[in-house]
């Protein structure tokens with residue numbers, strides 16, 4: 103069966119989208135192959151058939167599924183015999199909390215820290231859209247935000263505190279092995295790794311060792327794209 107994942111991509115094929123990385127890791131966890139179609143911010147016509155204007159969009163045979171959380175639930179319910187993303191109903195509820203926390207707390211803190219770096223890695227034809235959309239959202243220029251990188255990284259460090267507490271005690275968020283909750287958080291950290299040399303996690307941090315375990319999964323899937331090493 104033909105499967106296609108439409109994903110947001112920057113210049114020089116930078117696959118930086120955190121929401122798309124959630125789905126990439128979920129597909130790898132289930133052992134499902136897909137064709138990955140790179141799309142720009144201003145190439146939404148590529149996904150207009152889906153009725154949604156955000157990436158990722160998954161086409162699985164005759165099914166079109168949008169929104170990373172909906173895609174994860176779709177994969178779990180459609181392929182119950184493949185390795186589970188949630189390990190039961192309780193795991194799904196907890197993963198949904200991590201999804202909401204990452205969307206509302208972790209992603210904004212990361213974006214404020216690396217927004218100028220993101221800008222420098224998107225396609226030339228997308229820069230005007232990105233600048234006007236994000237500057238309206240933050241009510242500051244991208245350059246002003248970029249000048250505050252160290253202060254914003256300090257803020258991010260505080261947001262990361264609960265992750266650090268958990269990972270100082272356990273190897274994975276979801277239990278004996280990685281599962282969708284781990285992929286949600288990892289995808290958020292893979293985003294800066296793909297577009298910024300700024301080290302948002304440092305070697306002495308328990309998050310760093312967990313992140314490296316995540317990078318090693320699925321034959322080094324996260325290392326298979328262009329990224330910064332730190």
Ligand SMILES: N[C@@H](CCC(=O)N[C@@H](CS)C(=O)NCC(=O)O)C(=O)O
Pocket residue numbers: 110119120121122143155156157158168169170171
């Ligand atoms: N709730 C959606 C959010 C998807 C989303 O915001 N995707 C970003 C890519 S990281 C996007 O498509 N941005 C395009 C834009 O800002 O125009 C999900 O979980 O998939």
